[in-house]
Amino acid sequence: MRKRGLALMMAAMCMLNTGCGANEDATENTTNESQTVNQTEEKVNDTLMRVPDGYLKVIEEKGTVTTITYDATLIDGSVITKTAYVYLPYGYDENKQYDIIYCLHGGEGDTKAYLGTDASPGNVKRMLDNMIANGDIKPIIAVAPTYYADRSESAAMGKAISRIEYFTENELVKELIPAVEGQFSTYAETTDLEGIKASREHRAYTGFSMGSLSTWYTFLNASDYFYYYMPMSGDCWINGGSNASGAARKLEQYCQDKGYDGDEFFIFAVTGSDDIAYAAMNSQIDNMKKISPTFRFTDDGSNEKNIVFMVEPKATHSFAFLPIYMYNGLQMFFK
Numbered sequence: 001m002r003k004r005g006l007a008l009m010m011a012a013m014c015m016l017n018t019g020c021g022a023n024e025d026a027t028e029n030t031t032n033e034s035q036t037v038n039q040t041e042e043k044v045n046d047t048l049m050r051v052p053d054g055y056l057k058v059i060e061e062k063g064t065v066t067t068i069t070y071d072a073t074l075i076d077g078s079v080i081t082k083t084a085y086v087y088l089p090y091g092y093d094e095n096k097q098y099d100i101i102y103c104l105h106g107g108e109g110d111t112k113a114y115l116g117t118d119a120s121p122g123n124v125k126r127m128l129d130n131m132i133a134n135g136d137i138k139p140i141i142a143v144a145p146t147y148y149a150d151r152s153e154s155a156a157m158g159k160a161i162s163r164i165e166y167f168t169e170n171e172l173v174k175e176l177i178p179a180v181e182g183q184f185s186t187y188a189e190t191t192d193l194e195g196i197k198a199s200r201e202h203r204a205y206t207g208f209s210m211g212s213l214s215t216w217y218t219f220l221n222a223s224d225y226f227y228y229y230m231p232m233s234g235d236c237w238i239n240g241g242s243n244a245s246g247a248a249r250k251l252e253q254y255c256q257d258k259g260y261d262g263d264e265f266f267i268f269a270v271t272g273s274d275d276i277a278y279a280a281m282n283s284q285i286d287n288m289k290k291i292s293p294t295f296r297f298t299d300d301g302s303n304e305k306n307i308v309f310m311v312e313p314k315a316t317h318s319f320a321f322l323p324i325y326m327y328n329g330l331q332m333f334f335k
């Protein structure tokens, strides 16, 4: 505890002093880092809270990971049975209502990426148990589905993009949500579109890498049904690739078309300074700051911020950082 406090103090001093590295260990990066890293440091305006020690351990008061199957209509119109993993918090009670988060894997990931299985629980599942047990967040349901028809599709990037577009426009709201929230108790009183819309303030969406792309697309394709978004390490591609100003323009135009004034959503965007997504994501955010009045990065007195962008020093493009990203993001959600 004392050690962590000291490290945080050093990190804070570090940010004031432009000569030292973005890492907590002030001695590590002094003179030989590239210009890019120094620019990165300037962007690290806030520090992500550390996941407390022991938060990835299996505990007594643990939730369960179960599966749900549902009919999913593919792009070609055929229907297959798909499986999603569902986390139910400790003491889940079908007479209560729960906030819910949908968690999407990356291009090469699958439905086990976040929660694992009940027999072999993943990092995020164990962390949810600990966060809930310690009162960091209220009990929530988490769902880990896939935008692929089957695991064999995960190798081809082009497939991922087309599947993500299709998933966020169709399957997500028309098939997956009704299946999950028809079976488990959320704030959706009914699972038709009206019921899903009415409960949007109790629904979040997150994803890593290509799952982050799917998060931006869910904003663009299904914002009637979700209030909270957590894109992790992935920017909003336009026509299959990064386009920072194009993405900012598209997101702002979408808000204009919807008549949004900025109170309709909250986005926690996050990545690592050494992540392959850093440059593109950072550039998108910079463009959003410049041209998108609907996205409010600061409180201006009368309006609260509706988007936060945080960068974890040294973090690379790895699932290993999901716990710290989600530990921080989840505590900003469902307020």
Ligand code: FER
Residues within 6 Å of the ligand: 106, 107, 108, 209, 210, 212, 213, 233, 234, 235, 236, 237, 276, 277, 278, 280, 281
């Ligand atoms: C990004 C960087 C990397 C991104 C996606 C990736 C959507 C995906 C990489 C992979 O799956 O190999 O900014 O944004």
